[in-house]
Amino acid sequence: MRRTFSMGGVHPNDCKISADSEIETFPLPERMYISMSQHLGAPAKPLVQKGDKVKTGQLIGASAGFISANIHSPVSGTVASVGPYADLAGNPAMHIVIDVEGDEWEESIDRTADIVREISLSPAEIIKRIADCGVVGLGGASFPTHVKLSPPPGKKAEFLIINGAECEPYLTSDYRLMVEHTEEVLLGARIMMKALGVVKGYIGIEDNKPAAIEAMRRLTESSYSEIEVVPLKKKYPQGGEKQLIDAVTGRKVPSMGLPIDTGVVVQNVGTSFAVYEAVQKNKPLFEGVMTVTGECLSVQHNFLVRTGTTFDRILDYVGGVPDTAAKIISGGPMMGKAVSNMAAATVKSTSSLLLLTEDQTRRRAEGECIRCGKCVQACPMGLEPYLLNKLSRAGRMEELEANKVYDCIECGCCMFTCPAYIPLLDYIRTGKADVMKIMRSRPKK
């Protein structure tokens, strides 16, 4: 019996149609748009001005606080402008626009393909290097990695878990990394374990990726025995942080708590690879693997893309948006964001562009709740989505809070399973935002 999380979950078709497409290097565009808000926390402060020459890997945005991250130029060239530019939802954010000239890298970056196995930096130096290189969590939330590797006083990490679940349908970027860069991912884990001072690591992988499990096992059985490969049942949201910790260790992150409360730090496969490159190759995070997929595309891709490449450039390269595509999603179909601005650019954590047809993504007319309880069974947090939806629509904030709306991880299982097509998560999300605002406004005891 494969391990899995203890409650709820759904079984969407995994649709990993791009799984066998090897990672291709995406050609350099002529112009790059680099956002200063690529991470959770304070936007980075631009360090360059119009007309400045920059090199690939040069620091162009400085971390603006403890929870913030550095930003490096993904290309060499001339700064065309520094100012607001619309993100994927059309909201303006500070961007640095660079006209690409050649591809001249900072000399300090090791560009060879050699795997560097010896970890010479001390824990403190590792964390500093990760912060310097602007590494953030690539599993979705883009939380600065150095912060996660610095547990608050009084909390001690016991395990590191590498998240290789990739439970979102369609996404295959982590899978490709695990298959093509197996040892680098494990080295990244080893580096983070050294930084955390832990001796036991796990890598959780859903069992729909046997090649990744086997590749990882081959190495963990010989040279990386401190890391255990944990095959997980294919079930969404297996890669949710709290669900993964539960599946791998049986420990439950408390309500309103953090993973470190259970002695666990979780990092995504992509992050682990970025940590390896930062620490062993001195390479800042300015490119990443991204899946470009959808049944309506004739060819499926996994690209190594420099951060700041625009979506329309990527879609042009794959032959344009097919007429049948009705929705373009950055991320997976369960939690990704619909793209309304095709001129927006990728950020560090952009893991995919997914093109769905109208049939695949149509929202049907909302019916009456038949009180089937399927949303309650599907909720991996043990909440009652039907009730939260009703309370949110009625504006009953006290009851929303009493029913723990703040524990919602917005995985979408409730809405996925609802036979009446009620847009449960739309309303729960707004209700949760309102309740969190009220909770934050209260004076601390």
Added chain:
Amino acid sequence: MRKLIVSPAPHVHGNESTRKIMLDVIIALAPSMLVAVYFFGLSAIRLLLVSVLVCVALEYVVQKYLLRRQPTVSDLSAVVTGVLLALNLPPTAPWWIAVIGSVAAIGIAKMTFGGLGHNIFNPALVGRVFLLVSFPVIMTDWTVPQSIFRPGVDAVSGATPLALVKEGLAQGLTVDQIMAANPDLTYGQMLFARAGGSAGEASALALIIGFVYLLARRVIRPHIPVSIILTVAVVSGIFWLADPSQYTDPVFNILTGGLLLGSIFMATDYVTSPMSSKGMVIYGVGIGLLTVLIRYFGSYPEGVSFAILIMNSIVPLLNKYIKPARFGKEAKHA
């Protein structure tokens, strides 16, 4: 400029729908419908058709002309109510009984409360109980099943097994004496085909096939039926062990009086049953307990309908106070 759909996640759906679920319930009832038609022939077909037609037509008319809403009869929920009502009637009942029952089910129990999803009581059961108290003679005149494919054998009018026992006990007989006087009351006959009772009770096996189908299709979970049946077994078992001359045994109690029909198809009605697993078990235990108490000590020989309706009424309370197990303990800080 091409148009794109922009909406929040999730962007895909599992493709389950109310209509598909209702269709699954109808499929699960098919074996029982076929058994009813096999034993009672045209009479059963007539009851099924009349109930379904009146339920669907009434829902359509109320939605379109009284509530002035888009009718939603295509969700098939009214069809399910119609089929369940017909299977809860004596198989030889006159057609107008089905009409009155359907009006009570859809008109009173369902649409008055606001339609699908808003009713407190199971519509088909309200229809049945409405008829039971209004037309007690017709509603308790049961025909012992005789196959229409065995011409020459007339249908035999009679009482249900539970009613036979109740009458016998009232006359001072013991359970053993009653059973000896009624050689037809064997478990084998109850299981396969010959339990006297409403159209849907003729074969326990047909109901169990439907149960397995509903479980396999994940339309229902076992919590409610299993907790009802186990409770009936345990509670009636205690009485039976204490005095087998006055109380019927657990197997008899499970196979008679619509217990399986009620547990599998009526108590599991989504709208009128609890949302959480714990709530479902409490609800099921309540139904089982009330059923046995009504059967042993009430004036009606059968208790399932009343037990379910009584427990329906506390479902809102169960939903309010019995919460599902939450993920993770309450954080200690702040």
